[in-house]
Amino acid sequence: xxxxxxxxxxxxxxxxxHQVDLLVERGEFVFLVGTTGAGKSTLLKLxxxxxxxxxxxxxxxxxxxNRLKPREIPTLRRQLGIIPQDYPLLPRKTVWENIAYALSAxxxxxxxxxxxxxxxxxxxxxxxxxxxxxxxxxxxxxxxVAIARAIANRPPLLIADEPTANLDPETSWEIIDLLLQINxxxxxxxxxxxxxxxxxxxxxxxxxxxxxxxxxxxxxxxxPVELDRLYPPIxx
Amino acid sequence: MIARLRFLxxxxxxxxxxxxxxxxxxxxxxxxxxxxxGVVGMTLYKLDAVAQMLPKQFETEVFLKFEATREQALELKxxxxxxxxxxxxxxxxxxxxWAEEQARLASEINLKDLPNPLPDKLVLATxxxxxxxxxxxxxxxxxxxxxxxxxxxxxxxxxxxARLVRMVGLSAISLLLLSAILLIxxxxxxxxxxxxxxxxxxxxxxASLFTMRTPFILxxxxxxxLGGLVGATLVLVGAGLISDYTLQLWPFLxxxxxxxxxxxxxxxxxxxxxxxxxxxxxWAAQRFVRV
Numbered sequence: 001x002x003x004x005x006x007x008x009x010x011x012x013x014x015x016x017x018h019q020v021d022l023l024v025e026r027g028e029f030v031f032l033v034g035t036t037g038a039g040k041s042t043l044l045k046l047x048x049x050x051x052x053x054x055x056x057x058x059x060x061x062x063x064x065x066n067r068l069k070p071r072e073i074p075t076l077r078r079q080l081g082i083i084p085q086d087y088p089l090l091p092r093k094t095v096w097e098n099i100a101y102a103l104s105a106x107x108x109x110x111x112x113x114x115x116x117x118x119x120x121x122x123x124x125x126x127x128x129x130x131x132x133x134x135x136x137x138x139x140x141x142x143x144x145v146a147i148a149r150a151i152a153n154r155p156p157l158l159i160a161d162e163p164t165a166n167l168d169p170e171t172s173w174e175i176i177d178l179l180l181q182i183n184x185x186x187x188x189x190x191x192x193x194x195x196x197x198x199x200x201x202x203x204x205x206x207x208x209x210x211x212x213x214x215x216x217x218x219x220x221x222x223x224p225v226e227l228d229r230l231y232p233p234i235x236x
Numbered sequence: 237m238i239a240r241l242r243f244l245x246x247x248x249x250x251x252x253x254x255x256x257x258x259x260x261x262x263x264x265x266x267x268x269x270x271x272x273x274g275v276v277g278m279t280l281y282k283l284d285a286v287a288q289m290l291p292k293q294f295e296t297e298v299f300l301k302f303e304a305t306r307e308q309a310l311e312l313k314x315x316x317x318x319x320x321x322x323x324x325x326x327x328x329x330x331x332x333x334w335a336e337e338q339a340r341l342a343s344e345i346n347l348k349d350l351p352n353p354l355p356d357k358l359v360l361a362t363x364x365x366x367x368x369x370x371x372x373x374x375x376x377x378x379x380x381x382x383x384x385x386x387x388x389x390x391x392x393x394x395x396x397x398a399r400l401v402r403m404v405g406l407s408a409i410s411l412l413l414l415s416a417i418l419l420i421x422x423x424x425x426x427x428x429x430x431x432x433x434x435x436x437x438x439x440x441x442x443a444s445l446f447t448m449r450t451p452f453i454l455x456x457x458x459x460x461x462l463g464g465l466v467g468a469t470l471v472l473v474g475a476g477l478i479s480d481y482t483l484q485l486w487p488f489l490x491x492x493x494x495x496x497x498x499x500x501x502x503x504x505x506x507x508x509x510x511x512x513x514x515x516x517x518x519w520a521a522q523r524f525v526r527v
Contacts, residue, residue: 050527075442091433101437105438106447
């Protein structure tokens with residue numbers, strides 16, 4: 001489903017990613033963990049064509065992403081659910097309109113939009129907030145809307161970049177739990193995070209990145225000990 | 237397809253409604269630039285028509301030698317008529333010329349008792365005014381010709397003025413259009429920045445570049461077109477007022493050729509505005525709306 005071979009991304013002298021190899025099979029749930037600047041967001045951006053690798057090859061859903069021309073990238077993205085770090089919701093549209101907007105932009109007709117928006121709002125438990133505007137939502141609710149928008153087109157692969165950033169522990173777990181439920185229905189999920197608690201609790205595959213390199217890749221694991229050795233938790 | 241068209245139109249319509257101040261800024265920018273284009277265009281059209289009309293009034297007078305016979309005069313007339321540059325040649329017999337001269341000066345002096353001092357004369361016009369000097373030069377070589385009066389200096393001045401008017405007008409229009417293009421481009425760029433979230437959402441969900449860029453292009457077309465329509469109306473109203481006032485001051489201006497037809501202005505300025513708006517918006521969208 002997702003494969004990276006010897007992928008590097010360089011910004012001048014700085015190596016954001018260095019010779020990264022990664023294989024994610026259909027139906028997996030993968031945490032990408034690491035400190036700020038480890039290369040998590042860079043890796044995710046490579047998957048949906050927002051960045052080009054300096055070297056190496058990337059396949060996503062059978063498409064070699066590094067060879068795509070700009071006009072071909074939208075076709076790939078229509079098969080992906082993308083939740084960026086800042087989950088940009090449109091402030092002047094209601095929750096319902098935010099999701100409807102995304103579907104209309106990719107050619108859904110009015111009745112299909114109505115049907116699908118209702119389904120995904122129910123899926124993320126936000127049906128009662130359909131007429132709310134983003135500034136009337138809590139951080140967790142806004143993130144749920146972003147997830148609903150990302151899964152509205154039934155993507156086989158969901159990519160979430162720090163979906164629990166700025167959320168309290170309880171809400172963070174609710175978001176991860178929602179992503180786990182989506183994964184149970186067959187969607188492959190790749191989530192970047194540096195939230196130790198949710199990684200420990202979810203017990204899914206964990207890929208640890210440090211300074212652009214993969215330093216561990218363990219199935220059904222907690223927060224990697226390698227990262228703890230490199231960056232010991234600060235005692236409170 | 238219908239769903240996509242509806243989405244594009246909704247996006248354009250909402251963008252036009254949502255940023256009224258920015259829209260007013262864009263439309264007024266386009267309007268000001270196109271008003272200036274319209275004013276310069278109308279002035280240029282009028283001056284050009286005047287400049288084109290004036291040289292037609294210049295004709296070359298060819299005076300034959302006094303001893304030249306009527307047959308020689310007719311021969312020369314036929315020879316001149318065969319020249320490709322020559323539009324028409326009229327023979328003015330010396331008797332006719334003298335009678336006209338006597339009549340013209342009748343109130344001042346009695347010329348009836350004097351012998352006719354005038355030779356036969358040919359009056360000649362070319363197809364293009366600037367062909368006159370060269371043709372006059374060739375006619376001077378004819379053995380039966382005494383003098384050729386071609387008003388060369390006057391003609392040169394008129395043609396130079398016409399050229400200057402065209403050059404200045406076209407340069408002014410080019411500069412104004414360039415400034416309009418840059419202003420509209422910049423306004424569309426600001427519109428794109430103000431709608432970055434929408435652009436980003438469209439990019440993330442996989443909307444095509446066509447879907448992402450078209451609303452901005454339509455917005456540019458509407459802004460330019462409306463600016464042109466308002467501009468054309470202002471130019472026509474202004475031209476009407478100025479025209480009435482100047483005709484009251486200088487009635488002789490009624491003899492000038494008519495100006496640019498109002499219908500042409502009402503079509504061309506909005507059309508030009510829409511074209512410029514669309515092109516500028518397309519240019520800005522291509523640069524700033526990316527996946």
